[in-house]
Every structure is written in structure tokens, then in C-alpha cells.
Amino acid sequence: xxxxxxxxxxxxxxxxxxxxxxxxxxxxxxxxxxxxxxxxxxxxxxxxxxxxxxxxxxxxxxxxxxxxxxxxxxxxxxxxxxxxxxxxxxxxxxxxxxxxxxxxxxxxxxxxxxxxxxxxxxxxxxxxxxxxxxxxxxxxxxxxxxxxxxxxxxxxxxxxxxxxxxxxxxxxxxxxxxxxxxxxxxxxxxxxxxxxxxxxxxxxxxxxxxxxxxxxxxxxxxxxxxxxxxxxxxxxxxxxxxxxxxxxxxxxxxxxxxxxxxxxxxxxxxxxxxxxxxxxxxxxxxxxxxxxxx
Amino acid sequence: xxxxxxxxxxxxxxxxxxxxxxxxxxxxxxxxxxxxxxxxxxxxxxxxxxxxxxxxxxxxxxxxxxxxxxxxxxxxxxxxxxxxxxxxxxxxxxxxxxxxxxxxxxxxxxxxxxxxxxxxxxxxxxxxxxxxxxxxxxxxxxxxxxxxxxxxxxxxxxxxxxxxxxxxxxxxxxxxxxxxxxxxxxxxxxxxxxxxxxxxxxxxxxxxxxxxxxxxxxxxxxxxxxxxxxxxxxxxxxxxxxxxxxxxxxxxxxxxxxxxxxxxxxxxxxxxxxxxxxxxxxxxxxxxx
Numbered sequence: 001x002x003x004x005x006x007x008x009x010x011x012x013x014x015x016x017x018x019x020x021x022x023x024x025x026x027x028x029x030x031x032x033x034x035x036x037x038x039x040x041x042x043x044x045x046x047x048x049x050x051x052x053x054x055x056x057x058x059x060x061x062x063x064x065x066x067x068x069x070x071x072x073x074x075x076x077x078x079x080x081x082x083x084x085x086x087x088x089x090x091x092x093x094x095x096x097x098x099x100x101x102x103x104x105x106x107x108x109x110x111x112x113x114x115x116x117x118x119x120x121x122x123x124x125x126x127x128x129x130x131x132x133x134x135x136x137x138x139x140x141x142x143x144x145x146x147x148x149x150x151x152x153x154x155x156x157x158x159x160x161x162x163x164x165x166x167x168x169x170x171x172x173x174x175x176x177x178x179x180x181x182x183x184x185x186x187x188x189x190x191x192x193x194x195x196x197x198x199x200x201x202x203x204x205x206x207x208x209x210x211x212x213x214x215x216x217x218x219x220x221x222x223x224x225x226x227x228x229x230x231x232x233x234x235x236x237x238x239x240x241x242x243x244x245x246x247x248x249x250x251x252x253x254x255x256x257x258x259x260x261x262x263x264x265x266x267x268x269x270x271x272x273x274x275x276x277x278x279x280x281x282x283x284x285x286x287x288x289x290x291x292x293x294x
Numbered sequence: 295x296x297x298x299x300x301x302x303x304x305x306x307x308x309x310x311x312x313x314x315x316x317x318x319x320x321x322x323x324x325x326x327x328x329x330x331x332x333x334x335x336x337x338x339x340x341x342x343x344x345x346x347x348x349x350x351x352x353x354x355x356x357x358x359x360x361x362x363x364x365x366x367x368x369x370x371x372x373x374x375x376x377x378x379x380x381x382x383x384x385x386x387x388x389x390x391x392x393x394x395x396x397x398x399x400x401x402x403x404x405x406x407x408x409x410x411x412x413x414x415x416x417x418x419x420x421x422x423x424x425x426x427x428x429x430x431x432x433x434x435x436x437x438x439x440x441x442x443x444x445x446x447x448x449x450x451x452x453x454x455x456x457x458x459x460x461x462x463x464x465x466x467x468x469x470x471x472x473x474x475x476x477x478x479x480x481x482x483x484x485x486x487x488x489x490x491x492x493x494x495x496x497x498x499x500x501x502x503x504x505x506x507x508x509x510x511x512x513x514x515x516x517x518x519x520x521x522x523x524x525x526x527x528x529x530x531x532x533x534x535x536x537x538x539x540x541x542x543x544x545x546x547x548x549x550x551x552x553x554x555x556x557x558x559x560x561x562x563x564x565x566x567x568x569x570x571x572x573x574x575x576x577x578x579x580x581x582x583x
Contacts, residue, residue: 014408018401019418025460026424026433029440033432036439046443087327088335095328099578107573108339114517114569115346117524118540119558122551123349133348136362164341171335197322217427225429227524232544242431249435249528254443261432272427 030265037259041252054259063244067263070241073155073230074223077162078170081219085170086212090204092171093178094186106175109168117165117228124161124233128152153235161233166223170215177211178204213275220271224264346562353555370552380557383539390451390535391520394458398466398515399508401459406470406507407500410477423464430524433460438528449531457525462518466511473507513572536561 038050058064096102112120127133128151135147150156181204189199227242234240241264248257353370355363374380405422409415425433437457441447477500485495501508523537530538543554 014404015412015418018405019421022421025437025456026428027421029433029436030428032440032444033436036443084334084338087331088338091328091331091335095332103574103577105339106577107570108343110573111566111569112342114521114565116521116537116540116558116561118537118544119349119554120345122544122554123345123352125551126352127345127348133362164338164345167338167342195319195322196327197318200322221427221429225431225524227431228541242429245431245435246527249438254439257435258439261435264429264432268427268429 033258034262034265035258036255037262039255041254046254054255057256058259058263063260066239066241066244067267069239070224070226071267073158073162073226073238073240074220076159077166077223078216078219080159080163081166081170082212082216085167085215086174086208089171089174089178089211093175093181094183109171112165112168118232120165121161121228121232124157125152128157128160128233152233153237155234155238157233157235158230158238161229162223162226165229166219169218169222173214173218174208174211177208177214181207210279213279217272217275221268224268346566349555350559350562353552353559370556374553374556374560377553380536380539380553383534383536386451386533387520387536390454390458391516393455394462394519395512395515397455397459398462399512401463402466402470402511403504403508406467406474407477407504409471410475411479422467425460426464430461430522431527433457434525434528437525441529449529451531451533453529453531454526454533454535457529458519458522461522461525462515465514465518469510469514470504470507473504477503510576517569 036046037054038052040047040049040051040053092102092105096105125132129135130147130149130152132152134151135144138144139147185203185207186199189203194202225242225245226240227246230238230240231243241260245257245260245264248254248260351363354366354368356365356367356369409418412418428436434457437453437460438449441453441456442449447453481499482495485499490498521537522535523541526535526538527541534542540554540558544551
């Protein structure tokens with residue numbers, strides 16, 4: 001028994017077996033999916049003749065509009081998150097002196113990762129809806145006569161509902177990288193006569209770049225296939241890629257779903273490559289791993 | 295890198311201070327920026343937690359989708375008790391969470407302690423962390439097409455497990471790696487010299503040191519699985535987990551929404567204090583070490 005156990009915890013075979021299994025569970029399905037975007041389904045059977053039909057219908061059916069819309073919404077939300085998260089992370093890492101406040105805020109930022117997406121989204125209907133709390137209060141106060149209909153089932157609602165869920169993924173990487181910046185650098189910059197703005201631009205931003213890029217990646221990845229928020233708050237008016245994939249699979253149009261998903265993967269690959277190239281030019285790709293090791 | 299940043303600071307040293315420069319200097323020295331930075335972030339946190347509180351308030355409301363919580367009622371809780379449909383999804387999610395947590399603890403420990411011993415771990419690490427770079431919905435669709443259409447297998451609880459494991463394991467692995475990469479392997483050599491067998495070396499030396507990370511891996515595994523929706527939607531077959539139940543109820547009929555409000559409130563009332571307490575202890579302890 002002991003002998004079997006000791007073999008079990010030995011290093012030798014674990015990594016190779018894990019790697020093979022993981023390639024089978026992650027990489028192979030993704031490749032098969034890309035392959036599926038080039039096949040057809042006839043009489044409920046997959047016909048393995050390569051064809052561009054699915055991709056052509058993607059363009060003909062106007063689904064590319066939802067691709068563009070997804071990119072636009074992703075870009076807007078990511079931008080909002082950076083603009084709020086970077087200053088907030090800077091304050092949290094360098095400005096917040098109370099350790100308890102810091103721990104409390106980090107706790108509050110961690111919990112949302114584990115909230116049920118449907119229930120935290122559906123409640124916005126009771127807040128933004130025609131007879132929701134905002135419209136009710138505003139009408140009672142006499143500020144408006146008619147309920148504001150654009151609050152719910154609109155692009156505004158989708159954007160608004162997405163701000164909070166995609167915030168922590170942007171804050172955490174930036175916060176981590178900012179805590180690693182030595183306070184002596186900031187002091188030195190100040191002693192040499194730099195204004196806070198100059199310190200920010202010439203010292204903090206370059207050193208924080210890996211964290212900012214990581215934040216962008218981890219925020220964009222789930223945003224590109226966002227599904228619950230546009231579905232529940234868009235009311236059918238804000239069709240994004242995620243919903244199209246789900247609808248295509250529900251209607252058994254597997255190749256269409258595969259093509260749409262392949263678009264998501266391709267767009268992400270392009271964005272990731274671009275970000276890595278930017279990082280490499282700044283010569284700080286290695287810095288991520290150096291900072292990780294500390 | 296840091297030297298470059300320092301010389302950049304030197305380059306902008308104050309030999310030429312013009313009027314515009316002093317304007318920017320005064321503007322950037324304004325104390326209010328820190329307050330703005332802090333409050334904008336706190337507003338987003340408020341946007342996270344106020345809806346949850348509103349969810350709890352409205353679960354007691356007679357008109358849950360209206361603006362006013364009054365009249366208060368316990369009807370929704372009563373109908374939740376009378377309605378058995380949520381029990382099975384709840385049990386499925388709970389058991390699934392435990393299984394995923396166990397799998398994450400075992401696999402992340404085994405792989406996590408082996409990776410730092412490799413000479414070039416980059417490739418394995420990249421493959422292991424790939425799921426972090428693939429949206430949940432896309433991974434779910436890929437696994438669905440692979441399992442259902444390509445391999446022509448029946449979907450069920452096992453395929454949900456696969457989807458959850460692919461999602462949760464990278465996080466668990468990262469947790470274990472944080473400690474495993476700092477592990478001093480001379481401890482094991484010393485134990486070997488003293489005659490300890492392999493299992494003893496693992497159980498008496500490595501395991502106690504890695505225990506916090508292993509527990510964290512399990513906790514993350516459970517929580518990520520318990521609330522997972524995007525992958526489960528495709529991989530469920532005829533199974534229903536709690537998030538799927540909530541999603542179907544929320545997406546279908548307005549009349550079902552109150553039940554979700556009360557169900558979600560109960561789940562939050564149990565999990566929020568637990569998570570809050572756990573992370574509070576974790577982060578205050580991390581800060582001290």
C-alpha cells in the first residue's frame with residue numbers, strides 16, 4: 001500500500017499524464033470546434049467535407065453586425081474599467097494606509113467572483129424597470145412625468161449592468177503589480193523634483209504596464225462572450241456574440257455556433273498577440289515572471 | 295527597466311519650469327485626486343452590493359418587480375418551501391462542488407508540486423492555464439461539440455464535471471504554485487538523508503507547508519463550480535444545477551422571479567458571511583507574513 005502511495009506522489013509521471021489529459025480536454029475540443037466551422041450537417045449527420053458555407057452565411061445573414069457590436073461593447077466596458085480601476089488600485093496600493101480597510105476592500109472585490117450570475121443580474125430589472133425603484137422615486141419626486149423606458153432593455157442597461165461584474169478582474173492585476181513598486185522609486189522621483197503627474201507617467205505607468213495588460217486580458221476574455229447580462233438586460237435589443245452562439249447551439253446549428261465561437265477565439269488571439277507585442281517592445285514581458293517569482 | 299524609469303525621472307528634473315508646467319504641477323499636486331480615485335472605485339463596489347441588498351429586500355416584497363417593497367410578505371419563502379423543483383438542482387450543485395473541490399485539491403497538489411522541479415515549465419504552464427484565456431461560453435460550446443457531436447457520447451453530470459474542472463483547476467493550480475515555487479527542496483533532501491521514505495517526506499514535510507494552498511484550491515474549486523453557469527448550460531444534458539435553474543427561471547416567466555429572489559437571498563445569507571470571514575482572515579494573515 002505504501003509503495004503504491006509513494007509512487008502516486010512521485011514527480012515522474014504526473015506532469016506528462018496531466019499534460020496529455022489536459023490537451024485532450026482543452027486544446028483538442030477547441031481545435032475540433034474550429035474544424036466544425038468548416039463542415040456541414042445534412043440529415044442530422046456531420047458531413048466531413050470542408051466548406052466555407054458557414055462563414056459565408058455568417059456574413060450574408062448579417063451576424064457580423066453582432067460581432068461588431070460585441071467588439072464595441074467590450075471596448076467601451078474595458079475602457080471604463082481601466083479608467084476606474086487604475087486610480088482605485090493606485091489608491092489601494094499606495095494611498096490607503098489602514099490595513100483593515102485594505103483587507104476589507106480586497107475581500108469585497110473577491111466575493112463577486114463567486115456570485116450567481118443570474119440572480120445578481122435579474123435584480124436590476126427591479127431597479128431599472130418601468131415600475132422599478134428609480135422610476136418610481138423620480139416620478140414621486142416630480143422630476144419626470146413618464147417612466148424612463150431607456151433605463152431597461154437597452155444598450156444603456158447592458159453597459160450599466162456589466163460595470164460591476166467585470167471590475168475585480170481589472171483591479172486585481174493592477175493592484176498586485178503596483179504593490180510591487182518600491183516606494184523608494186516614488187520618493188526618489190519626488191526628491192528629483194518631479195510632480196505627481198510626472199511620477200505617474202514616467203515611473204508608475206511603465207512599471208505597472210504588465211499588470212494593466214493582464215487586467216485588460218482577464219476583463220476582455222469573459223466580456224467577449226458575455227451572455228447573461230445582454231440577455232437579461234438587453235431584452236432582445238442588444239444581441240451579442242455569446243447569445244448568438246447559445247441560440248445556434250439550441251437550434252442544432254453546430255457549425256454556425258462553431259464559426260461564431262471561432263470568431264471569438266480569433267479576435268481574442270489577435271488582441272492577445274497585439275498586447276504581447278506591445279509588452280515585448282517595452283521589454284517588460286520578462287518582468288511579469290520576475291515579479292511573479294518574488 | 296527600473297533604471298530606465300529612474301533616468302526618465304532624472305530627465306524631467308526641474309531645470310525648466312514654465313508657466314504651463316507649473317500649472318500642471320499645481321493641478322497634479324491637488325489632494326483631491328486620491329479622493330476621486332477612491333470614491334469612483336467605491337461607487338463600483340456599491341453597484342456590486344446594493345443590488346444584492348435590494349434582492350434581499352425585494353424577496354420579502356408583495357410586488358417584487360415594482361419600485362416599492364411594501365407590502366412586506368413571506369409568501370415567496372412559503373412558495374419556495376412548497377416548491378420542490380429547486381431541491382434537486384441545489385443538491386446537484388452542492389455535490390458537484392464537493393467533487394470538483396476534491397479533484398482540484400488532488401490534481402493541483404500533484405501537478406503543482408511537480409512543475410517547479412521541471413527544468414523548463416513554461417510549456418506545461420501555458421497549456422494548464424489556457425482555459426483562463428478562453429471565454430466560458432466558448433469553452434462550453436467547444437466541449438459540447440467535442441463530446442456530443444464528435445465523440446457522440448451522452449452528456450450528463452460527468453460532462454458538467456469536466457467543464458467545471460477545466461474552469462476551476464487553473465485557479466487551484468496557481469494557488470498551489472504560489473507556495474510550491476518557494477518550497478525549499480533541501481528539506482526533502484535532508485529528510486531523505488535521514489532515511490525518510492517518499493510518502494513520509496511528502497506527508498510530513500511537503501503537505502503541511504502546502505496545506506493553506508491546498509485548502510484554498512479546494513475552496514476555489516467548490517465556489518467556482520457551485521456558481522458556474524456558462525459551461526453548464528451546454529454540458530448539462532438533462533441535468534440541472536442551481537445556476538441553470540436560476541437562469542431558466544429568470545429567463546422564462548416574470549412570475550418565477552420572486553422564487554429566485556428568495557432562493558438567492560437564502561444562499562447569499564449563508565455564503566456571504568462565510569466568504570467574507572474566510573477572505574478577511576486570509577488577507578489579513580497574508581498581509582502580516
